[in-house]
Amino acid sequence: MIRKAYQHILAQIYDPFLASLEEVLTAHRKELLSQTHGQVLEVGAGTGVNFKFYPPHAEVFAVEPSPAMYKKALKKKNASNIHLFNMAVEEVPASPHLPDRFDFIVSMLVMCSVKDERKVADLYKQLLKPGGKLLVLEHIHSGNHTFYGKFQTIVNPVWRPLSDGCNLTRRQDLVLKEAGFVPLKEEYFRTGTDWYKAIMMAGNKVKNN
Ligand SMILES: C[S@@+](CC[C@H](N)C(=O)[O-])C[C@H]1O[C@@H](n2cnc3c(N)ncnc32)[C@H](O)[C@@H]1O
Numbered sequence: 001m002i003r004k005a006y007q008h009i010l011a012q013i014y015d016p017f018l019a020s021l022e023e024v025l026t027a028h029r030k031e032l033l034s035q036t037h038g039q040v041l042e043v044g045a046g047t048g049v050n051f052k053f054y055p056p057h058a059e060v061f062a063v064e065p066s067p068a069m070y071k072k073a074l075k076k077k078n079a080s081n082i083h084l085f086n087m088a089v090e091e092v093p094a095s096p097h098l099p100d101r102f103d104f105i106v107s108m109l110v111m112c113s114v115k116d117e118r119k120v121a122d123l124y125k126q127l128l129k130p131g132g133k134l135l136v137l138e139h140i141h142s143g144n145h146t147f148y149g150k151f152q153t154i155v156n157p158v159w160r161p162l163s164d165g166c167n168l169t170r171r172q173d174l175v176l177k178e179a180g181f182v183p184l185k186e187e188y189f190r191t192g193t194d195w196y197k198a199i200m201m202a203g204n205k206v207k208n209n
Helices: 002-033 067-076 089-094 117-127 147-162 172-178
Strands: 038-043 058-063 082-085 102-108 128-140 181-191 193-202
Touching: 002 067, 002 102, 002 128, 002 181, 002 193, 038 089, 038 117, 058 089, 067 082, 089 117, 102 117, 117 128, 117 172, 117 181, 128 172, 172 181, 172 193
Parallel strands: 038 058, 038 102, 058 082, 102 128
Antiparallel strands: 128 193, 181 193
16 A cells, blocks of 8 residues: 555656656667567556657557556557556566567666566566567666765665665676677666666576586
């Protein structure tokens, strides 16, 4: 009950809170999403910020587990090629309403919030068609050798509950590569925090000794 009310508040402030960051992120979102076609799984649609960037020939299946975010996203769903579902990515394989596999998976600002990012990386592999592509735009930990990275590590225990589960300390780039994803194109950049942007394809899992 309290969590639901808090999620409602977060959904209301999400777009204004990210507005200045979006001035930079928008170009990256557009560049990645303009490449989509066929069946696309968008993981954690949030308030639906990406919907306007999909080409009309992409059939988008967007999933969002927070009822408050889902309601916000419904208002931005203004095209018939976007389908929105109130569910978590972990529920996708069992859902009769979604394809078994996708041509593209879109993972933007979401691997920080899932319960187990390694399981989700494996799930992405399972859900991609052979030759399918994973489009990634995720913030990453700056590393404990930097002042900012140390700051992220210290504030994370407070930030995580305040942000409904977002972790500042994850390295989704490394997690995806360990899961066997291979970048066809990748870019690291800094705006506010450190970011990883990539187009990846599924390969073999990296074996650690
Ligand atoms: C920081 S928001 C990002 C929203 C959007 N992807 C964007 O780029 O602005 C993270 C979203 O991921 C959602 N989320 C958290 N866990 C998830 C899961 N297991 N499956 C799908 N979405 C999830 C949250 O509800 C939240 O709306």
